[in-house]
Amino acid sequence: MTSVKRPGSGVTSFDVARLAGVSRSAVSRAFTPRASISKDARLKVFDAASQLGYRVNPVARALNQRRTDLVGMIVARMDNPFRASQIDALSRTLVRHGFRPMLFCIDEGLGTEQLLSLLLDYSVSGVVITSDAPPIEICNECARQQIPLVLVDRDDRLPFVDRISGDNVKGGRIAAETLIEAGRHKLVVLSPETAVYSITTRIDAFVACADEQDVPVDVLNVGTHNYEAGRDAAASIAERRHDEIGVFCPSDIIALGLLDALRVKHGIKIPGEMSLIGYDDIPQSGWEFADMTSISQPVASFADGIVGLLTERIANPQTPPRNELLDVMLIRRGTV
Amino acid sequence: MTSVKRPGSGVTSFDVARLAGVSRSAVSRAFTPRASISKDARLKVFDAASQLGYRVNPVARALNQRRTDLVGMIVARMDNPFRASQIDALSRTLVRHGFRPMLFCIDEGLGTEQLLSLLLDYSVSGVVITSDAPPIEICNECARQQIPLVLVDRDDRLPFVDRISGDNVKGGRIAAETLIEAGRHKLVVLSPETAVYSITTRIDAFVACADEQDVPVDVLNVGTHNYEAGRDAAASIAERRHDEIGVFCPSDIIALGLLDALRVKHGIKIPGEMSLIGYDDIPQSGWEFADMTSISQPVASFADGIVGLLTERIANPQTPPRNELLDVMLIRRGTV
DNA sequence: GTCCATTTTGCACACGTGTGCAACAGTTTT
DNA sequence: AAAACTGTTGCACACGTGTGCAAAATGGAC
Numbered sequence: 001m002t003s004v005k006r007p008g009s010g011v012t013s014f015d016v017a018r019l020a021g022v023s024r025s026a027v028s029r030a031f032t033p034r035a036s037i038s039k040d041a042r043l044k045v046f047d048a049a050s051q052l053g054y055r056v057n058p059v060a061r062a063l064n065q066r067r068t069d070l071v072g073m074i075v076a077r078m079d080n081p082f083r084a085s086q087i088d089a090l091s092r093t094l095v096r097h098g099f100r101p102m103l104f105c106i107d108e109g110l111g112t113e114q115l116l117s118l119l120l121d122y123s124v125s126g127v128v129i130t131s132d133a134p135p136i137e138i139c140n141e142c143a144r145q146q147i148p149l150v151l152v153d154r155d156d157r158l159p160f161v162d163r164i165s166g167d168n169v170k171g172g173r174i175a176a177e178t179l180i181e182a183g184r185h186k187l188v189v190l191s192p193e194t195a196v197y198s199i200t201t202r203i204d205a206f207v208a209c210a211d212e213q214d215v216p217v218d219v220l221n222v223g224t225h226n227y228e229a230g231r232d233a234a235a236s237i238a239e240r241r242h243d244e245i246g247v248f249c250p251s252d253i254i255a256l257g258l259l260d261a262l263r264v265k266h267g268i269k270i271p272g273e274m275s276l277i278g279y280d281d282i283p284q285s286g287w288e289f290a291d292m293t294s295i296s297q298p299v300a301s302f303a304d305g306i307v308g309l310l311t312e313r314i315a316n317p318q319t320p321p322r323n324e325l326l327d328v329m330l331i332r333r334g335t336v
Numbered sequence: 337m338t339s340v341k342r343p344g345s346g347v348t349s350f351d352v353a354r355l356a357g358v359s360r361s362a363v364s365r366a367f368t369p370r371a372s373i374s375k376d377a378r379l380k381v382f383d384a385a386s387q388l389g390y391r392v393n394p395v396a397r398a399l400n401q402r403r404t405d406l407v408g409m410i411v412a413r414m415d416n417p418f419r420a421s422q423i424d425a426l427s428r429t430l431v432r433h434g435f436r437p438m439l440f441c442i443d444e445g446l447g448t449e450q451l452l453s454l455l456l457d458y459s460v461s462g463v464v465i466t467s468d469a470p471p472i473e474i475c476n477e478c479a480r481q482q483i484p485l486v487l488v489d490r491d492d493r494l495p496f497v498d499r500i501s502g503d504n505v506k507g508g509r510i511a512a513e514t515l516i517e518a519g520r521h522k523l524v525v526l527s528p529e530t531a532v533y534s535i536t537t538r539i540d541a542f543v544a545c546a547d548e549q550d551v552p553v554d555v556l557n558v559g560t561h562n563y564e565a566g567r568d569a570a571a572s573i574a575e576r577r578h579d580e581i582g583v584f585c586p587s588d589i590i591a592l593g594l595l596d597a598l599r600v601k602h603g604i605k606i607p608g609e610m611s612l613i614g615y616d617d618i619p620q621s622g623w624e625f626a627d628m629t630s631i632s633q634p635v636a637s638f639a640d641g642i643v644g645l646l647t648e649r650i651a652n653p654q655t656p657p658r659n660e661l662l663d664v665m666l667i668r669r670g671t672v
Numbered sequence: 673g674t675c676c677a678t679t680t681t682g683c684a685c686a687c688g689t690g691t692g693c694a695a696c697a698g699t700t701t702t
Numbered sequence: 703a704a705a706a707c708t709g710t711t712g713c714a715c716a717c718g719t720g721t722g723c724a725a726a727a728t729g730g731a732c
């Protein structure tokens with residue numbers, strides 16, 4: 001009847017209440033910050049709880065509150081090391097703030113929209129989206145259920161959806177200025193066909209800055225957003241070696257493909273014959289073979305910023321959409 | 337009174353039951369495979385459900401079943417591209433099988449043990465661990481709650497814990513054979529101080545295979561498991577260039593550091609002056625600068641194997657611990 | 673000691689679902 | 703036609719928690 005249950009799962013607030021000699025409500029209140037309960041009662045509850053190994057059941061709590069501690073992360077792919085370290089940092093920061101990160105990669109037949117509505121079923125505390133902007137109907141549904149959405153590196157202005165991104169304009173301008181200062185007066189910028197907001201913004205800022213200084217810029221279209229795209233663009237770039245051009249790749253993963261192929265396949269000296277600057281400052285850019293100048297977006301700031309936007313909107317759901325901009329920094333290495 | 341609720345959240349099985357003219361139990365049964373319900377009733381329920389936009393509330397279901405669709409993934413760090421792609425594949429495969437992946441990275445004060453007991457609170461369907469083996473008490477607790485655990489690339493034999501790993505013995509032997517076939521009769525293997533099971537197994541198999549063929553092997557200790565460790569080992573390796581040695585790195589991320597530094601800093605020709613073989617076949621190993629021979633562990637097989645072990649143990653919790661071995665494959669490139 | 677303001681407590685309901693059990697309908701066997 | 707059997711259905715309970723509300727307790731002022 002009054003048998004002591006084994007510590008761990010199976011211990012309910014009722015068991016704790018009985019041992020502590022209080023009502024079950026008191027137990028619930030003891031574990032609820034700012035609840036109406038006396039210091040004395042709370043202490044008795046904590047004592048009994050640790051004695052039994054009691055832990056609040058988050059599922060039951062979620063059913064009651066209609067809200068979980070879960071936060072969804074929707075990501076396209078993780079083959080880009082920048083995304084991987086971003087997710088790594090975000091996951092850690094979320095846990096430190098008491099959230100539980102879920103990871104979803106978009107897949108065959110499972111786009112951002114499907115994954116988002118799947119997350120809605122779980123009454124998540126929020127969703128961080130680094131893939132595509134979801135359709136507006138879903139956003140409205142999220143707003144109605146007061147589920148915060150944070151868009152990373154996307155510019156789509158949606159009702160009640162917060163955005164965060166690096167300062168792509170500043171980054172693009174720094175790239176142009178750095179190349180021009182290095183004496184490159186013919187510029188080239190690689191533009192992936194599948195370019196998203198952050199990429200095009202960098203390119204536009206780069207071109208604008210070059211225009212201001214009357215430096216000609218070629219925009220060279222490449223395939224997708226990966227190493228192979230940069231590598232395959234090398235032949236076209238190699239033709240211009242005599243011009244001592246300065247090349248800007250709006251993403252390190254592309255830049256490394258280009259740099260690698262230019263040196264290995266075409267034997268081009270960098271920065272001797274041309275200069276190159278990338279973006280993201282992924283670890284590989286610091287490797288010996290590359291030693292590539294790049295523009296760094298600190299992943300820790302991303303994580304902090306994202307969680308900040310989430311918690312603020314949870315505290316005050318009616319605030320108008322915010323757009324946070326993170327500072328970027330030039331990392332000088334050996335390709336300029 | 338009978339007002340139709342807005343589609344989406346807030347629609348309960350009760351609403352569906354009323355519209356379909358059946359009991360609430362029927363709705364529950366309609367969404368439960370192999371439940372006792374007539375074709376006719378199920379159809380009526382589905383019709384009403386789609387009309388209202390009803391979706392089963394997974395939180396309420398979880399509270400009742402004492403089991404979630406969540407599966408925890410505990411990982412050390414994601415800076416190794418192999419781990420990143422492993423998690424990427426695993427996340428996709430889990431979702432395809434109806435699970436919801438949660439991602440936890442071990443952190444300051446949050447080791448495998450803490451994260452695991454945190455996951456227990458959520459009544460997860462299972463946990464995939466790629467960090468450390470958890471203490472046996474936690475494993476017992478998981479067994480008691482019938483929560484399947486899968487250990488990836490770890491050898492710790494624990495009660496009711498399944499394990500999966502690549503065939504590290506085969507991989508290590510292939511490495512040795514390949515180097516010896518290439519005419520290298522002095523071998524070196526890099527051994528990280530922080531080596532875990534999978535790494536040491538590869539090394540042991542490599543050494544054993546060399547011994548069988550009477551080929552001498554030097555074991556060279558390096559620091560941690562990353563690019564910098566390999567890079568810093570280059571000086572020591574460079575001293576032996578006259579021996580035309582064959583080097584095995586039990587992890588590509590280390591191998592690339594070594595390869596990169598050997599070529600760039602010490603100007604050593606590979607495979608001219610020495611041969612090198614890595615492990616994991618991460619994308620960077622196929623890059624131009626590296627063109628590194630490596631041993632591939634297919635991440636897709638890992639994901640499928642893990643989910644297979646999970647589902648089988650969910651179906652039959654009493655099966656003895658299994659140990660699944662995945663085939664590995666030599667990827668011939670230009671460093672041997 | 674009385675009265676009022678404030679804090680603390682416990683009851684009871686709600687959150688949305690799965691399922692054992694008994695009742696029931698429909699079909700086959702004797 | 704009665705009996706036995708198979709397949710469906712609805713009732714009612716359980717899962718473990720948070721919280722509004724009224725009652726009780728506490729503390730202070732007179």
